[in-house]
Amino acid sequence: MQRRTLLHSASAALTGLAGSTLLALSAPLALAQARRTPPVMEVWKDPQCGCCNDWITYLEKNGFSVRAFDTGNIAARRRLGVPEQYGSCHTALVGGYVVEGHVPAADIHRLLRERPVALGLSVPGMPIGSPGMDGPLYGGRRDPYHVLLLGRDGGSRIWASYHQPPAGAPAAQQPANGAGTAAAAATDRDGRPWVEAEVRRVDRSNRRVSLRHGPIPNLEMGGMTMVFQLSESALLEQLQQGQRIRFSAALIQGEYTVMQIAPLP
Numbered sequence: 001m002q003r004r005t006l007l008h009s010a011s012a013a014l015t016g017l018a019g020s021t022l023l024a025l026s027a028p029l030a031l032a033q034a035r036r037t038p039p040v041m042e043v044w045k046d047p048q049c050g051c052c053n054d055w056i057t058y059l060e061k062n063g064f065s066v067r068a069f070d071t072g073n074i075a076a077r078r079r080l081g082v083p084e085q086y087g088s089c090h091t092a093l094v095g096g097y098v099v100e101g102h103v104p105a106a107d108i109h110r111l112l113r114e115r116p117v118a119l120g121l122s123v124p125g126m127p128i129g130s131p132g133m134d135g136p137l138y139g140g141r142r143d144p145y146h147v148l149l150l151g152r153d154g155g156s157r158i159w160a161s162y163h164q165p166p167a168g169a170p171a172a173q174q175p176a177n178g179a180g181t182a183a184a185a186a187t188d189r190d191g192r193p194w195v196e197a198e199v200r201r202v203d204r205s206n207r208r209v210s211l212r213h214g215p216i217p218n219l220e221m222g223g224m225t226m227v228f229q230l231s232e233s234a235l236l237e238q239l240q241q242g243q244r245i246r247f248s249a250a251l252i253q254g255e256y257t258v259m260q261i262a263p264l265p
């Protein structure tokens with residue numbers, strides 16, 4: 001009997017004047033629903049990228065639902081039109097915007113709220129102290145960095161800044177960060193700094209190597225475990241899992257690339 005009454009009043013609401021009341025009630029419900037459903041972010045990254053996974057975990061704790069693709073991010077970055085100079089280790093898409101690199105969640109939420117005419121956001125390189133590049137692993141170090149709003153014309157402007165030294169302060173000395181510092185003085189044949197690393201995995205069929213490495217100053221990359229392509233196949237013969245090496249790296253057509261390898265002095 002009760003159910004019938006409900007049905008009655010529902011149809012009355014749909015046909016009669018009470019319809020507006022029904023709408024007024026359902027609108028806030030829909031809003032609450034939307035608030036409870038986190039924005040879905042698609043992320044393209046290398047399966048071996050530790051700092052990418054740390055960034056994803058951080059995003060999931062900060063209001064995003066993440067769908068990750070372990071395909072590397074070079075193709076995705078190109079397809080989405082991010083110029084190489086803004087590149088980092090992962091590329092993401094959320095709400096029609098590209099997010100490149102270790103961008104803080106608050107900046108992405110603000111982007112989705114304000115919805116500027118733009119391609120998206122980027123933190124180029126991998127600054128230490130950005131989300132996913134922080135914590136005890138990096139000795140609590142916090143390097144200054146900018147979040148850039150990327151225009152659709154290839155330009156950019158600063159969207160947010162972090163860990164900037166106070167105005168007038170002398171430029172901060174970059175504290176040494178464990179591995180890599182001993183070799184930092186020397187360079188390879190082309191003047192790129194040597195970086196110390198441990199070989200974690202050699203992927204001979206794809207000509208790639210996973211290295212746990214110290215900071216790479218010329219790429220503005222902190223120490224981390226990360227996959228590199230090799231500039232030439234001959235380098236494969238010099239690589240063995242578990243071995244410690246010196247290497248130099250460069251960004252070649254948007255891919256982090258091992259250029260030269262040398263034994264540790």
Ligand SMILES: [Cu+2]
Binds near residue numbers: 126
């Ligand atoms: Cu990274």
